[in-house]
Amino acid sequence: MDEDRDNRVDNVEEAAKLVVLAKKLVEYRCILSAAFAFFIFGMTFASLVMIAISVYIALGAPSRFWALVSFGTVVLCATISILLLRSVAPMCRYEELGYEPPSRLRLYYGLSFIVPFVVLYSLPMPNALLPYTIRWLPALGIALLVAYFTVERRSPLNTKFMLLASILILVSTPISIAIELAAPNIGGAASTGFMLLSYLIVGAHALRRAKKIFE
Amino acid sequence: MAEERAVIEELKRLDRDLLNPKRLSILVILYVSGPKTMAQLVRLTGLSWGDLESNLRKLREKGIIEMSKTITPNGIRTMVKLTPYGVKTFLEMASKLELLLKILRGDR
Numbered sequence: 001m002d003e004d005r006d007n008r009v010d011n012v013e014e015a016a017k018l019v020v021l022a023k024k025l026v027e028y029r030c031i032l033s034a035a036f037a038f039f040i041f042g043m044t045f046a047s048l049v050m051i052a053i054s055v056y057i058a059l060g061a062p063s064r065f066w067a068l069v070s071f072g073t074v075v076l077c078a079t080i081s082i083l084l085l086r087s088v089a090p091m092c093r094y095e096e097l098g099y100e101p102p103s104r105l106r107l108y109y110g111l112s113f114i115v116p117f118v119v120l121y122s123l124p125m126p127n128a129l130l131p132y133t134i135r136w137l138p139a140l141g142i143a144l145l146v147a148y149f150t151v152e153r154r155s156p157l158n159t160k161f162m163l164l165a166s167i168l169i170l171v172s173t174p175i176s177i178a179i180e181l182a183a184p185n186i187g188g189a190a191s192t193g194f195m196l197l198s199y200l201i202v203g204a205h206a207l208r209r210a211k212k213i214f215e
Numbered sequence: 216m217a218e219e220r221a222v223i224e225e226l227k228r229l230d231r232d233l234l235n236p237k238r239l240s241i242l243v244i245l246y247v248s249g250p251k252t253m254a255q256l257v258r259l260t261g262l263s264w265g266d267l268e269s270n271l272r273k274l275r276e277k278g279i280i281e282m283s284k285t286i287t288p289n290g291i292r293t294m295v296k297l298t299p300y301g302v303k304t305f306l307e308m309a310s311k312l313e314l315l316l317k318i319l320r321g322d323r
Binding site (some may be wrong): 011012013016017018019020022023025026029084090095096098100 | 220229234236239240243246247249251302303305306308309312313316319
């Protein structure tokens with residue numbers, strides 16, 4: 001009788017180890033997915049922004065068209081990033097982590113990446129205060145901050161990747177403005193560099209966090 | 216003694232149907248790597264087609280999985296995936312087993 005119970009306990013212990021490993025693997029996949037998102041989005045965004053800025057400056061287009069160029073770049077970047085993430089990155093759904101997100105979550109997520117860009121580029125702000133060529137940087141920082149408060153904060157993984165990225169980007173914004181004002185048209189390159197650096201830091205932090213799951 | 220009682224109580228509360236090694240391996244595969252075709256499950260679990268079908272039937276009756284015909288590059292295949300209730304059940308079982316594992320590790 002005792003031996004039977006011991007065998008049963010042993011079997012359950014093995015099952016417990018397997019199930020705990022499965023849970024860890026899904027957490028690992030979800031955090032890797034976040035890291036991939038930063039790398040893919042960062043590289044797509046940086047490459048497209050640099051091309052857009054170069055072409056824009058080379059053509060000598062007036063600043064009033066910059067909003068259109070920027071919006072087009074963001075839409076193209078989002079489309080390419082989503083397609084790439086869906087096809088090559090490990091995917092993660094909150095349901096797998098025991099959290100059922102409200103149906104509005106996707107809408108919030110989408111809006112958080114649209115509204116800040118529309119607002120910042122529509123504001124009648126003097127170019128000397130916030131140059132057109134770098135307005136996308138604070139817009140991205142605000143977008144990430146909003147996305148953190150509306151979406152990421154609810155994640156059962158308790159990650160703060162978007163918050164960290166938004167802080168890094170918002171902190172680097174004044175430096176980009178100073179560079180742009182000191183050397184016109186160079187601030188765009190600096191902004192791209194700061195954005196890439198921020199995403200690199202957050203992506204690396206996410207990878208480190210994923211690695212820790214199995215330590 | 217109290218810990219042993221706690222282990223026994225947790226054991227009683229677990230769904231034994233799901234703890235069956237074959238069904239558990241199917242659940243773990245579907246949870247970790249997402250929807251799979253029947254052929255993929257046969258390959259990954261090492262079960263025979265008949266064995267897999269009978270275990271999938273039991274999981275389906277409990278509402279843990281759902282099966283649907285899907286068009287794949289290799290033709291029409293039966294896709295097996297966890298239902299939202301299946302994910303919830305799996306995670307509940309995982310929490311209980313995790314607790315049990317902690318008790319057992321403290322016990323030994």
